[in-house]
Amino acid sequence: MTARKHVQRPEPMYMAVARDLANEIKEGRYEPGQLLPSENELVEMFGVGKATVRQAVAELRGMGLVYSRQGKGVIVRERDSAARSLRVDRSIQRAGKAWQMPDMAEVEPPAVSRITLDGMPAALLDQPDQDAISVDRLLHDPDSGARMAHRMIIPMATAADTPSLAEAPAVPVTDLYRQLSDAGHTLAFTEEVTARTPFPDERSTLQLVPDASPLLITYRITSDANDGRLLLCEELRAPAATCRLSFPVTPSKAAAKRAPRSRPASE
Numbered sequence: 292m293t294a295r296k297h298v299q300r301p302e303p304m305y306m307a308v309a310r311d312l313a314n315e316i317k318e319g320r321y322e323p324g325q326l327l328p329s330e331n332e333l334v335e336m337f338g339v340g341k342a343t344v345r346q347a348v349a350e351l352r353g354m355g356l357v358y359s360r361q362g363k364g365v366i367v368r369e370r371d372s373a374a375r376s377l378r379v380d381r382s383i384q385r386a387g388k389a390w391q392m393p394d395m396a397e398v399e400p401p402a403v404s405r406i407t408l409d410g411m412p413a414a415l416l417d418q419p420d421q422d423a424i425s426v427d428r429l430l431h432d433p434d435s436g437a438r439m440a441h442r443m444i445i446p447m448a449t450a451a452d453t454p455s456l457a458e459a460p461a462v463p464v465t466d467l468y469r470q471l472s473d474a475g476h477t478l479a480f481t482e483e484v485t486a487r488t489p490f491p492d493e494r495s496t497l498q499l500v501p502d503a504s505p506l507l508i509t510y511r512i513t514s515d516a517n518d519g520r521l522l523l524c525e526e527l528r529a530p531a532a533t534c535r536l537s538f539p540v541t542p543s544k545a546a547a548k549r550a551p552r553s554r555p556a557s558e
Contacts, residue, residue, distance in 0.1 A: 309348075309354075312351060313351060323368060325367050326365065327365040327366075355532075377535070395431070395439070396431050396432070397430060398431045399429055402427045403461050404424075405424060407421070408423050408446070412524045415521070415524055418446055421448065423445060424445040424447070428442070429441075439527060439534065440497065441525070441526070443460070443464060444523065445457070456471075467523065476517075477516040479516035480514075482510070482512075483509065483510040485508050486505040507528070508526065510524060511525040
């Protein structure tokens with residue numbers, strides 16, 4: 292049988308345009324804060340259609356090289372914008388019975404509602420279609436201007452065992468941890484991080500430009516270290532263009548390797 296030959300596919304035209312523009316940005320032809328040529332000018336420069344130019348600009352945004360401002364155009368980003376982004380500290384500390392986490396200013400009082408678990412929180416808590424209490428907060432960093440959406444999800448199964456959680460769910464997160472610890476739970480935490488394009492309502496709430504970079508989304512699951520029971524889900528949505536997540540990493544003890552059992556010699 293004749294071996295199948297590998298056929299190399301040509302590069303899409305929009306990727307070629309994006310690559311050329313990216314190189315020109317990196318070489319300094321377009322300085323930070325400078326406008327890229329208009330859509331019509333790019334069409335004329337590269338001899339391509341408007342759809343190709345739009346895809347190329349979208350690719351540049353995905354690279355973090357440019358951003359768009361309504362009524363102005365496509366602007367080259369500062370080269371050190373990532374270094375100047377807001378560091379969102381995701382650490383947790385405990386001293387005795389007191390839990391501590393970095394504070395963040397709240398734009399408005401938290402909103403409490405009853406929800407039915409679905410999506411990622413339901414999957415991580417392993418409680419699809421179960422009832423839960425949701426506490427939503429809008430956070431703001433005055434220095435960077437970044438806004439973040441914070442949600443604490445308390446499954447009704449957890450609240451049933453610790454009634455104080457249902458009586459006052461909008462207390463600080465550290466107070467929820469204290470109540471669970473007082474109820475006899477040994478708390479352990481697992482963080483899942485993902486990203487996606489923001490929804491229209493998220494663009495409005497977080498005051499994002501129309502073509503903002505993806506949202507960073509973290510899901511912190513609080514569980515009982517002794518029996519593995521899943522207790523809480525904390526969700527944080529932060530704009531990737533202005534925020535970076537910081538996690539302290541503590542090495543865990545590796546599980547001891549068992550020596551292979553020797554088999555008795557056959558007679």
